[in-house]
Amino acid sequence: MRFRIYRYDPDRDSAPRMQDYQLDDIRPGMMLRDALIALKAQDESLAFRHSCGEGVCGSDGMNINGRNGLACITPLAGLKEPVEIRPFPGMPVIRDLIVDMSPFYRQYRAVKPWLVREDPEPEVEVLQTPAQRARLDGLYECILCGCCSTACPSFWWNPERFLGPAALLQAWRFLADSRDQHSEQRLDQLEGPYRLFRCHTIMNCVEVCPKGLHPTRAIGQIKATMLKHAI
């Protein structure tokens, strides 16, 4: 199987280049991550992040034949050859497939993604009905891989000012939590033309999310809540 992989090592290269690789030993059920590990055994200078191998740690996000995804849950079968692998678009490249994720993490931190309560703490759990808890499904499962935000044109153009789909999904995760008591502050923080409202419902985020989550819907729910709040 043939691969074309983006290579750039600032220590050696003056400019990025695409390098061709060939892998002969393709086994059934092999994922792209398995192929990258095999290629790294041939050429150990090929650098990429990876860890759990089952799509839960979110380390190995990359652009695969033009589409963001996790290498470990992308089957080789069905990929058009040569498989073209690039780092996430719109992010500063550190080396090869490894990008600087700090703009992404900064926006995550900016939505204050933690539960805030004002009431005194009970000795036991804060109660929550199954229906209230069900509102968090599709939100809490985010693995912060970055596939969505780095596929979002609004995030490419305004990475400092637009929070991006991943951070906004988390903003809604806490707004939607019956236990959280900071809705007002959260909504206030999202006001303004950029942070939330730069979303133009292009829906690339939904298209690429490897966990099947729906950031655009979450953004819509924030907007609806804001509107209700304003009236």
Added chain:
Amino acid sequence: MKTPARRRFDTLILGAGGAGLRAALQLARAEARVAVVSKVFPTRSHTVAAQGGVNAALGNVSPDNWHWHMYDTVKGGDYLGDQDAIEYMCRAAPKIVYELEHFGVPFSRLDNGRIYQRPFGGMTRDFGGEQAARTCAAADRTGHAILHTLFQQNIRARTHFFDEYFAIDLLRDDEGAVLGALVLEIESGEPLLIEAKTTLIASGGCGQLFRTTTNAHINTGDGMAMVLRAGLPLQDMEFFQFHPTGIAGKGMLITEGARGEGGYLVNREGERFMERYAPHARDLASRDVVSRAIATEIREGRGCGPQKDHVLLKLDHLGSGVVAQRLPGIRDMCRTFLHIDPAETPIPVAPTAHYVMGGIPTNRFGEVVAPEKTGAEDPVPGLYAAGECACVSVHGANRLGGNSLLDILVFGRAAGKRIIEFLSEHRNHRPLDEAAVERALQRLARWDRRGDGESVATLRDELTRLMEEHASVFRTEAVMRDGVDKLRALRARIADVRLRDTSRVFNTARIEALELENLVDISMATLAGALAREESRGAHSRIDFPQRDDARWMKHSLYWRKDDRLEWKPVRTKPLSVDSFPPKERVY
């Protein structure tokens, strides 16, 4: 070599999984200056992959009591666990879970609004009676939910993170005190010296010892190997847990919660074979028992598939609703890796390397202890450990499902509390030992050697195959002796390994070389202990010594890297407040 940059903190935490982050939170809230060093971004730590849940006797589903939980844990560990630490953990469990809930963990809920609890292996009511539902779950993504929540609370507490820094070695002075560590910034390739009054190792397990494993690529036992190089021992390393249900041939974990929700195992004849091995608990016997049963079925030719190399886990009778609601992650994983829906088609599973019961010896305060001055329980000044890398020992010879998340949280917090006490009594940094810094730098510099030599990938591949062949579910003296010889030969070859990647920037080949060194040392600790222990106890099954032998072997092993030396120390059988559980025959 030029002198590395220096930073100073009250506490250095190596590892950003559940144990490290729980400790960091305790410390940050007490206004200590904490540095958390992790070789990956915190939410990539392997706690994220824990599925089934965390045990606590909340009694939300069935009547419960921490004392029953304690009994189950002592028995589950085949009487090798230290009963003071087990009592402490089981008593602390409900508080720990309520705290997590207050931090924001999205636990699944019961109709009355309380935390959902599911049945798990080895959990009983009334000291070995009916099955208990004690395992608090967020669907089958409990580790993910806990890790992300702890990370979020640490951001709030403004913990200082060093993401993508790899720890090279501990810095110890002549008096044995630990004064911090030398770490490597992976992105720049520059070393950094972190001085700290206290150092907590929370670096997780070492499942990458084995070729087929539920563990992530990062689980290379870095902290454990660092402890060995610092001249300290590792404890009970012969006890390695093989999870009964890894996806056959691939290794991805299928949670015990799948059986907790009503799933069961069948062999090629369609027989529900666990009834023969554990008539009472059946599929929810403890993991060592179920893994041995599966391995026996396969060895005796009753495995499934053309190679007869696995058994089937049936969930197809549970209904699509239960699978979707309680096991959504498992369903996704089966679709991705097996192209099946477990609500319709049974899952091929086999015992898979999963968890190390052994580790860095500690007491229940998270202090690392070693026989250096007066006895085996002497704390090493300034050094703490918690989580899978540590051996308190609460799991003894076999860990029960749901006790691992509990362990990391209880002892992460306990270590944090102990460190706060230490810091209040020790206001100043001790002077750094420059010779220790030099030694750590040498370890790093070794990988700058150029020329021809074997590759890291070759040795790592050989090592994991060797361990799978010589230290697996069933063990014999001949096989292990052969393994030790091969491992010695492999260890000697490391000196001739060379890196081809000479870049300074994000050199993952260099990280893998350092990890290989760590894995080789831990492999030797595992095999040496396993060869010496002439009995079968918990996860350690000797075909040549099939019985547990309390008279000779109810004791912990301690392994030192120097001369591959082994010593033994007694089990702490006295609990804190209740009567001891004396060893009895272990049946499920």
